[in-house]
Amino acid sequence: MPSDDFELETLAVRAGIHRSQFNEHSEALFLTSSFVFESAAQAAARFSGALPGNIYARFTNPTVTSFEERLAALEGAQQCVATASGMSAILSCVMGLLSAGDHIVASRSIFGSTVQLLNNILRKFGVDTTFVSLGDVSAWEAAMRPNTKLLFVETPSNPLTEVGDLRSLAALAHRTGAWLAVDNCFCTPILQRPLDLGADIVIHSATKYLDGQGRVLGGAVLGRRELMEGVFGFLRTAGPTLSAFNAWVILKGLETLKLRMEAHSHNALTLASWLEAHPKVGRVYYPGLASHPQHALAMAQQRSGGGIVSFEVKGGKDAAWRVVDQTQMISITANLGDTKTTITHPATTTHGRISQEQRDAAGVTDGLLRVAVGLEAVGDIIADLERGLD
Numbered sequence: 001m002p003s004d005d006f007e008l009e010t011l012a013v014r015a016g017i018h019r020s021q022f023n024e025h026s027e028a029l030f031l032t033s034s035f036v037f038e039s040a041a042q043a044a045a046r047f048s049g050a051l052p053g054n055i056y057a058r059f060t061n062p063t064v065t066s067f068e069e070r071l072a073a074l075e076g077a078q079q080c081v082a083t084a085s086g087m088s089a090i091l092s093c094v095m096g097l098l099s100a101g102d103h104i105v106a107s108r109s110i111f112g113s114t115v116q117l118l119n120n121i122l123r124k125f126g127v128d129t130t131f132v133s134l135g136d137v138s139a140w141e142a143a144m145r146p147n148t149k150l151l152f153v154e155t156p157s158n159p160l161t162e163v164g165d166l167r168s169l170a171a172l173a174h175r176t177g178a179w180l181a182v183d184n185c186f187c188t189p190i191l192q193r194p195l196d197l198g199a200d201i202v203i204h205s206a207t208k209y210l211d212g213q214g215r216v217l218g219g220a221v222l223g224r225r226e227l228m229e230g231v232f233g234f235l236r237t238a239g240p241t242l243s244a245f246n247a248w249v250i251l252k253g254l255e256t257l258k259l260r261m262e263a264h265s266h267n268a269l270t271l272a273s274w275l276e277a278h279p280k281v282g283r284v285y286y287p288g289l290a291s292h293p294q295h296a297l298a299m300a301q302q303r304s305g306g307g308i309v310s311f312e313v314k315g316g317k318d319a320a321w322r323v324v325d326q327t328q329m330i331s332i333t334a335n336l337g338d339t340k341t342t343i344t345h346p347a348t349t350t351h352g353r354i355s356q357e358q359r360d361a362a363g364v365t366d367g368l369l370r371v372a373v374g375l376e377a378v379g380d381i382i383a384d385l386e387r388g389l390d
């Protein structure tokens, strides 16, 4: 299905469908670890690459391929490589494309496990990372070295919803032949398409909005064919592959992605506006609010603010924990992108294992709470938070 000819909502339900001999309407789930060849000659041709087709599910599986094609169509990417989780997508991207001696410049405001991966694991293999402030393009420029191969950014960031200027960062990367990789987990292609803004690579934790119902782990790396060949080369050898079952679940999630993202954004904007007026709340972080320092940039590169709202409870950690503990409906869990609203105290959970110094630099204070706004009635979400704030 040629993706240029269709709107996003059509691609979300129609792209990547290859019907089997049974002509099933809904996408089939191929639970098989290997594929049978018709002859020794066909096996040899498949293994040599002369004949395309499935060999073994660590390499390819038709259900996973459907998911990859659908997400590629939505992101406007030539190719998608599906992975077992968001973290394995980031790992596969770096391991597939970089070598010892290469350098990464990354935003300081990225997911805690990504910081750990870059700092504690990849450094051991000779890939060094410099962390800079997301919004300060001159800091990115100053951090670039002759061996800088990758700029890594999450926008809006987790949990402070800081916005990175993707066009400027892409231009900066391309000046020296580096690549810009964007973790597009918070927006999904419905709200933001980084490749259209000049990025080279898009990364997803499909565990979040792409599945959208908190059921399975998954991830993806997307971009030009020649780059994805490197990522796929790492994946098929090292094995952090997306399972067929998880791919099938996420394929179903993609079908409602547009409706869900619009509803998440609507609820989040209503909640953020309410929080902003509450006397026990300090700063509210939401790109859709006019008071967000990068509101204009966010609205220039995103269709709406997305579903994540963070806010400072006056009174520090004790006051923030009281709000969490007084909730009766909202789930106290670190995941996000679910139909069910979730609440997290980042300083003691998602960002608990990085140093206080790194937390301070990232602006993750003790009073900060992150709400991943779900699809319940927004009045019920507000009422659940109001109890603890009052």
Ligand SMILES: Cc1ncc(COP(=O)(O)O)c(C=O)c1O
Pocket: 085, 086, 087, 088, 111, 154, 158, 183, 185, 186, 204, 205, 206, 207, 208, 217, 218, 219, 335
């Ligand atoms: C922005 C972002 N990127 C990546 C990840 C990692 O994804 P996963 O948990 O699927 O490995 C997360 C997880 O919360 C995230 O919030």
